[in-house]
Amino acid sequence: MSRLLKLSIFRYNPEDEQSEPHMQEFVLEETDSMTLFIALNRIREEQDPSLQFDFCCRAGICGSCGMVINGRPGLACHTKTRDLPGDITLLPLPVFKLVGDLSVDTGSWFREMYTKTESWIHTKKRFDPTALEDRMDNQQAVDIYELERCIECGCCIAACGTARLRADFMGAAALNRVARFLIDPRDDRTEDEYYTIIGNDMGIFGCMGLLACEDVCPKHLPLQNQLGFLRRKMGITSLKRLFTS
Amino acid sequence: MQTVYTDFLVVGAGLAGERAAVEAADAGFSTICLSLVPARRSHSSAAQGGMQASLGNSVMGEGDNPDVHFADTVKGSDWGCDQEVARLFADAAPIEMRRLAHWGVPWNRVVPGKSIYYKGGKQFEKIEAEDKEGLIMARSFGGTAKWRTCYTSDGTGHAVMCTMDNRCAQVGVEVHDKTEAIALIQDEETCYGVIARCLRTGELWTYLSKATMIAAGGFGRIYPNTTNAVICDGGAHTMCVDTGVVPMGNMEAVQFHPTGIVPTDILVTEGCRGDGGTLLDANEKRFMHEYEPEKAELASRDVVSRWMTHHMREGHGVKSSYGEHLWLDIRHLGAEHITGKLREVYEICTSFLGVDPIHQLIPVRPTQHYSMGGVRTNKDGAAYGLKGLFAAGEAACWDMHGFNRLGGNSLAETVVAGGIIGRKIAEYLQGCETEFKTGLIRDTAACQQARIDDLITCANGSENVYRVRAAMQDALHKGANIFRTQDGLETCVASLQEVVARARNVGLRSNGRGVNPELAAALKLEGQTKMALMIAYGALMRTESRGSHNREDFTARNDRDWLNRTLAYWKHPDDTMPTLEYEAATSVFEIPPGDRGYGKSEIISADVTKE
Ligand SMILES: Cc1cc2nc3c(=O)[nH]c(=O)nc-3n(C[C@H](O)[C@H](O)[C@H](O)COP(=O)(O)OP(=O)(O)OC[C@H]3O[C@@H](n4cnc5c(N)ncnc54)[C@H](O)[C@@H]3O)c2cc1C
Ligand code: SF4
Ligand code: SF4
Ligand code: FES
Numbered sequence: 001m002s003r004l005l006k007l008s009i010f011r012y013n014p015e016d017e018q019s020e021p022h023m024q025e026f027v028l029e030e031t032d033s034m035t036l037f038i039a040l041n042r043i044r045e046e047q048d049p050s051l052q053f054d055f056c057c058r059a060g061i062c063g064s065c066g067m068v069i070n071g072r073p074g075l076a077c078h079t080k081t082r083d084l085p086g087d088i089t090l091l092p093l094p095v096f097k098l099v100g101d102l103s104v105d106t107g108s109w110f111r112e113m114y115t116k117t118e119s120w121i122h123t124k125k126r127f128d129p130t131a132l133e134d135r136m137d138n139q140q141a142v143d144i145y146e147l148e149r150c151i152e153c154g155c156c157i158a159a160c161g162t163a164r165l166r167a168d169f170m171g172a173a174a175l176n177r178v179a180r181f182l183i184d185p186r187d188d189r190t191e192d193e194y195y196t197i198i199g200n201d202m203g204i205f206g207c208m209g210l211l212a213c214e215d216v217c218p219k220h221l222p223l224q225n226q227l228g229f230l231r232r233k234m235g236i237t238s239l240k241r242l243f244t245s
Numbered sequence: 246m247q248t249v250y251t252d253f254l255v256v257g258a259g260l261a262g263e264r265a266a267v268e269a270a271d272a273g274f275s276t277i278c279l280s281l282v283p284a285r286r287s288h289s290s291a292a293q294g295g296m297q298a299s300l301g302n303s304v305m306g307e308g309d310n311p312d313v314h315f316a317d318t319v320k321g322s323d324w325g326c327d328q329e330v331a332r333l334f335a336d337a338a339p340i341e342m343r344r345l346a347h348w349g350v351p352w353n354r355v356v357p358g359k360s361i362y363y364k365g366g367k368q369f370e371k372i373e374a375e376d377k378e379g380l381i382m383a384r385s386f387g388g389t390a391k392w393r394t395c396y397t398s399d400g401t402g403h404a405v406m407c408t409m410d411n412r413c414a415q416v417g418v419e420v421h422d423k424t425e426a427i428a429l430i431q432d433e434e435t436c437y438g439v440i441a442r443c444l445r446t447g448e449l450w451t452y453l454s455k456a457t458m459i460a461a462g463g464f465g466r467i468y469p470n471t472t473n474a475v476i477c478d479g480g481a482h483t484m485c486v487d488t489g490v491v492p493m494g495n496m497e498a499v500q501f502h503p504t505g506i507v508p509t510d511i512l513v514t515e516g517c518r519g520d521g522g523t524l525l526d527a528n529e530k531r532f533m534h535e536y537e538p539e540k541a542e543l544a545s546r547d548v549v550s551r552w553m554t555h556h557m558r559e560g561h562g563v564k565s566s567y568g569e570h571l572w573l574d575i576r577h578l579g580a581e582h583i584t585g586k587l588r589e590v591y592e593i594c595t596s597f598l599g600v601d602p603i604h605q606l607i608p609v610r611p612t613q614h615y616s617m618g619g620v621r622t623n624k625d626g627a628a629y630g631l632k633g634l635f636a637a638g639e640a641a642c643w644d645m646h647g648f649n650r651l652g653g654n655s656l657a658e659t660v661v662a663g664g665i666i667g668r669k670i671a672e673y674l675q676g677c678e679t680e681f682k683t684g685l686i687r688d689t690a691a692c693q694q695a696r697i698d699d700l701i702t703c704a705n706g707s708e709n710v711y712r713v714r715a716a717m718q719d720a721l722h723k724g725a726n727i728f729r730t731q732d733g734l735e736t737c738v739a740s741l742q743e744v745v746a747r748a749r750n751v752g753l754r755s756n757g758r759g760v761n762p763e764l765a766a767a768l769k770l771e772g773q774t775k776m777a778l779m780i781a782y783g784a785l786m787r788t789e790s791r792g793s794h795n796r797e798d799f800t801a802r803n804d805r806d807w808l809n810r811t812l813a814y815w816k817h818p819d820d821t822m823p824t825l826e827y828e829a830a831t832s833v834f835e836i837p838p839g840d841r842g843y844g845k846s847e848i849i850s851a852d853v854t855k856e
Binding site for chain 2: 013014015016031032033035037038043044048049050051052054056057058059060061062063064077078080082083099100103105106107110111114115118119120121125127129131132133134135136137138140141142144145149151152184186193194
């Protein structure tokens with residue numbers, strides 16, 4: 001006989017005046033290879049069709065299903081019930097606006113982030129459809145991709161002490177994004193220009209360096225290295241600015 | 246109700262939708278993409294393999310050019326494609342890949358010198374040319390004569406999607422995510438936009454536009470087992486079906502992939518078998534070599550899928566709480582190979598199954614993978630039947646894939662078609678004046694509100710949404726799967742007709758307030774069941790085997806009678822069956838129908854006169 005899982009799930013529907021935030025318990029029989037994706041869908045189809053949560057790829061590549069699983073932000077599709085105790089507590093990610101139950105609005109947060117960081121290649125060059133592509137060193141391409149692997153799940157933001165304290169803190173995902181463009185030879189922005197984006201307490205100088213972001217990142221992005229890299233670069237830029245102003 | 250006005254409205258913010266949007270925005274038009282999820286979560290980001298374009302930079306791609314790519318694509322389609330479209334595609338693909346490089350995609354690049362690669366389990370050596378250093382690299386893929394697939398590590402879709410979405414932000418394309426289009430605003434002549442449901446609040450919104458594009462991806466979720474994301478549910482297609490005047494092209498052409506993992510149907514790459522992995526049954530016995538002595542596990546996707554299904558029907562499947570499956574065995578390849586060359590497979594197995602493929606078997610079964618069918622358009626991407634309506638990407642039947650699409654050709658199609666059709670739309674918008682009929686808009690919105698109210702109050706009945714959906718999926722699974730017979734399809738059509746009737750009697754169990762996922766599922770259910778019938782009925786009528794459409798009772802490809810495309814309409818809302826019409830597969834033949842050079846070669850030639 002397999003385990004009976006007890007899932008305590010945060011419930012609140014802001015669009016329903018009768019709804020009050022509370023925890024609700026569901027009991028479910030565990031099956032082989034069960035993930036939280038399977039468990040939550042089963043609860044919705046068999047027990048409570050109104051339950052809100054987000055899944056999309058269910059394969060750990062789209063970042064939809066970030067939630068707080070037994071106290072720790074993570075991807076629900078990626079989490080096997082077998083690795084959890086029989087009592088499972090699920091909460092929505094903090095920091096992001098709640099849509100309902102376990103669903104939060106990461107889209108607006110990240111869109112604002114890429115407007116702020118101008119997350120695109122800044123170049124004066126025009127594309128010439130008749131010419132060969134510009135050459136690039138393969139290792140450079142691989143290094144850029146390594147930072148671009150972020151799936152915008154929001155786990156690092158949810159785990160970050162600074163982000164929870166101040167709403168305007170950019171968070172590890174945004175700083176990592178800046179690092180991605182900083183190392184891209186196609187982007188013409190100067191270090192000074194980057195400084196105006198992240199050289200402040202909302203950016204790199206707000207980070208307390210406590211590693212929570214890297215610990216929870218499901219894609220294992222080298223966030224600490226990037227934060228260190230930016231802090232050094234921006235530290236130097238800030239000194240230069242002092243002496244040239 | 247809020248109303249939003251824009252020149253160009255795209256339903257879908259995947260690669261096809263965003264690429265077209267960029268083109269229109271560059272031409273100065275206001276452009277909005279709607280999406281169920283933030284753009285970067287679109288299913289385009291799930292593609293790992295890569296995208297085809299005949300750059301010919303790698304030594305293994307030497308001599309490649311658009312003609313070779315074109316020929317591979319036509320053969321891949323089993324001559325079911327529109328050859329004019331395949332030509333447009335093959336010619337434009339290299340330019341689009343370079344454009345993506347300019348916009349920021351970190352393509353892997355040519356590294357000159359010696360390196361090792363594997364083929365059929367054996368090791369080979371190649372030497373990349375010095376003068377190609379730093380140009381876009383390509384890898385090998387099934388069905389292609391040359392190494393032609395451009396890639397970024399094992400995350401091509403993700404990398405291209407990020408770049409495209411960045412580009413959208415840069416040129417001012419708005420993306421309204423968590424927004425679901427539920428009905429077209431149209432008068433059976435012209436399309437004026439959509440009614441959409443906000444997935445943050447549950448409110449209805451009106452979007453008015455001069456041009457509207459469906460770029461909503463595939464609809465694999467109408468099958469029970471699919472590699473597709475849960476949002477690939479055909480909701481946007483159902484809006485077109487509902488018009489009665491927009492046909493769906495070649496719905497019976499559905500691609501299945503042999504190795505979806507059980508239970509979640511996440512894809513593990515064909516590379517497992519390419520590198521020497523084997524398929525085993527419940528007794529842990531190999532079986533493919535008995536059916537296909539020559540190629541065994543390495544026969545083409547459709548062939549392997551077919552034998553796997555057959556073997557399970559014969560009673561050799563492994564029983565599990567998720568239904569029957571078979572095993573994929575890669576243990577003999579060794580730890581180094583598995584954690585190296587098959588790293589992605591290793592991670593999928595350990596993360597999602599808790600299975601260590603170095604020591605354990607991987608549970609797999611053939612799984613729905615790609616929808617060749619979709620909203621039928623002409624070569625400019627304009628949908629048949631409605632002015633101002635366009636379609637692109639997997640959602641469309643633009644028709645460069647015919648009855649079977651090649652790996653790497655879909656992701657490439659999204660950006661190439663998005664570019665070509667986006668430019669056509671910009672031209673269309675240039676001279677376009679539209680009068681919006683307020684009565685029509687009001688009526689459409691009221692009709693959608695009434696549907697919602699009826700579902701909430703169970704006005705038409707209280708059939709359970711999820712049970713009816715499961716009945717639809719089950720019918721397709723049983724009857725319109727990898728191999729098809731007259732009996733199976735007849736049963737499938739009959740049971741789907743019952744399901745359509747049940748879908749009309751659905752009522753919610755929850756209160757339907759706010760975002761309510763049950764309501765979202767209910768709103769598209771009837772349309773989905775109609776699409777399922779289009780697949781089953783189209784397959785029943787097509788008495789031949791072509792590409793992914795395999796009739797056990799009509800094994801030959803019949804160019805004499807079936808070198809055509811099925812158009813399926815749902816002419817009146819109360820109909821119980823779709824109406825099928827046919828048109829020539831292509832009006833231009835660059836390559837006359839012939840042998841593909843792989844798979845079966847039973848062909849009834851077009852030259853044989855009818856008896
Ligand atoms: C696992 C997997 C791996 C693959 N690998 C490859 C590969 O290596 N190479 C290759 O060429 N192809 C590959 N494919 C196929 C390819 O990825 C897809 O065909 C392609 O990405 C589809 O792109 P698209 O832009 O048409 O749609 P998608 O990227 O699926 O985007 C659809 C968009 O429509 C939106 N949408 C849907 N319905 C609505 C609605 N009702 N209202 C509003 N918005 C809506 C969605 O939110 C989304 O933004 C793979 C497919 C799968 C499943
Ligand atoms: S290291 Fe910086 S960004 Fe990461 S969690 Fe700590 S404060 Fe936040
Ligand atoms: S950096 Fe990691 S944790 Fe943060 S959003 Fe990206 S993938 Fe998620
Ligand atoms: S559903 Fe895509 S990461 Fe979990």
